Amino acid sequence: MKRILLLSLSLILWLSLSAFAQQNLTLIVNGQPGQIPIVQINGKSYVDVDALARLTNSSVAIKGNQVILTPPGSAPSKLAAAPESTASAGQTKFAANEEKLANAEPSASAGHLVLVAAKGQPADAEPSEAAGQTKPAAAEPAPAGAESEAARTAALAKAAQNPVADMISFPLQNNTNFGVGPNQRVQDVLNFQPVIPLHLNAKWNLITRTILPVVWQPNASQPNGQGWYGFGDLNPSLFFSPAKSGKLIWGVGPALVFPTATAPQLGQGKVSAGPGVVALTTPGHWVIGALANNVWSFAGTGSRAPVNQFLLQYFVNYNMKGGWYVTTAPIITADWRASSGNQLTLPFGGGVGRIMKIGFQPTNLQVQFFGNAKYPTGGSPWGMRFQIAFLYPKFSKAQEEEMLKMKLEQLEKEQQQAAPPKK
Numbered sequence: 001m002k003r004i005l006l007l008s009l010s011l012i013l014w015l016s017l018s019a020f021a022q023q024n025l026t027l028i029v030n031g032q033p034g035q036i037p038i039v040q041i042n043g044k045s046y047v048d049v050d051a052l053a054r055l056t057n058s059s060v061a062i063k064g065n066q067v068i069l070t071p072p073g074s075a076p077s078k079l080a081a082a083p084e085s086t087a088s089a090g091q092t093k094f095a096a097n098e099e100k101l102a103n104a105e106p107s108a109s110a111g112h113l114v115l116v117a118a119k120g121q122p123a124d125a126e127p128s129e130a131a132g133q134t135k136p137a138a139a140e141p142a143p144a145g146a147e148s149e150a151a152r153t154a155a156l157a158k159a160a161q162n163p164v165a166d167m168i169s170f171p172l173q174n175n176t177n178f179g180v181g182p183n184q185r186v187q188d189v190l191n192f193q194p195v196i197p198l199h200l201n202a203k204w205n206l207i208t209r210t211i212l213p214v215v216w217q218p219n220a221s222q223p224n225g226q227g228w229y230g231f232g233d234l235n236p237s238l239f240f241s242p243a244k245s246g247k248l249i250w251g252v253g254p255a256l257v258f259p260t261a262t263a264p265q266l267g268q269g270k271v272s273a274g275p276g277v278v279a280l281t282t283p284g285h286w287v288i289g290a291l292a293n294n295v296w297s298f299a300g301t302g303s304r305a306p307v308n309q310f311l312l313q314y315f316v317n318y319n320m321k322g323g324w325y326v327t328t329a330p331i332i333t334a335d336w337r338a339s340s341g342n343q344l345t346l347p348f349g350g351g352v353g354r355i356m357k358i359g360f361q362p363t364n365l366q367v368q369f370f371g372n373a374k375y376p377t378g379g380s381p382w383g384m385r386f387q388i389a390f391l392y393p394k395f396s397k398a399q400e401e402e403m404l405k406m407k408l409e410q411l412e413k414e415q416q417q418a419a420p421p422k423k
Contacts, residue, residue: 181220230262270300
């Protein structure tokens with residue numbers, strides 16, 4: 001059983017880390033590694049054309065909306081007539097390959113490019129040309145018809161509020177419960193909650209939602225100081241959800257609990273499992289739905305009490321301008337094996353949140369306050385929840401171009417600051 005638990009935990013941890021890990025890429029040109037910064041956005045890798053030209057002793061020219069990279073020994077490309085344009089000082093040009101450049105064949109020619117663009121001009125994916133040929137960048141109209149920033153924020157807000165959205169996210173949720181026990185102690189639970197969607201086929205997604213709590217559990221019989229701190233029980237949930245949903249978005253799958261607590265007071269000491277379901281709808285500015293599961297223990301420490309627990313989280317969100325929203329998402333729990341009057345925890349309350357960027361990173365910030373209309377003896381009468389969720393949406397082409405320019409501008413500043421002063 002311990003081996004199975006270790007294997008399960010290792011798999012969940014590997015899935016979580018692999019989704020967020022940033023890959024360090026090295027550009028290989030004619031079998032030689034080059035010191036060229038590589039920027040990754042949405043599965044594409046971009047390099048600075050000027051740096052690539054220096055590395056390969058190629059020449060770079062800009063004519064109108066075309067960036068021309070000519071390797072040594074190659075015949076100049078014949079271009080259609082285009083107005084002349086000179087590159088301003090410090091202008092950045094970048095190339096991108098749909099495949100990761102680290103996987104490029106060592107024999108690939110420096111002129112074998114897929115995407116080419118100049119600063120201020122969008123990069124357009126082009127089919128690969130034969131070695132030694134240069135593909136002119138295609139002109140694109142300004143993204144006047146692209147969705148507005150407000151529309152993108154609204155769509156991102158709905159995705160962030162959807163438990164089975166096809167989007168990677170990494171929420172950090174801190175729950176503080178006040179007034180625990182006769183000495184009015186404070187309990188704190190910090191949940192690490194990575195959400196990783198997996199595409200099974202064209203019709204079905206598997207949404208993995210894992211909760212790893214870090215718990216401060218006070219000794220309720222003591223007025224202060226004493227307590228237990230460490231990991232609680234790991235709670236992964238899997239939802240099989242249609243890749244294309246209608247007005248009703250739903251998912252079903254198992255909910256699991258593994259006894260990973262580092263102290264008996266922080267967990268149940270049992271392996272538990274049961275069914276889980278989520279359903280929601282998103283009319284207009286609203287996101288309304290509920291998530292529920294019930295788990296029963298079937299293995300674990302024999303001296304610990306059996307588990308039969310229910311969880312229901314309903315959520316109602318109303319999205320407003322500027323990424324702001326109001327929300328209520330209390331978590332109702334029931335311990336069916338507890339004594340009469342101590343089975344149910346019934347909170348009510350709500351709060352506000354906002355979808356915004358911290359640097360380049362889309363985030364979901366949220367704070368809620370809850371009072372418990374019913375709670376077990378010695379439990380908390382009220383609490384608060386603060387959450388920051390890092391969002392990793394799939395970007396549209398216009399969004400990729402905007403982020404690319406911002407990242408390369410930042411990269412230019414870093415390189416200028418790192419460069420030795422001129423004598």
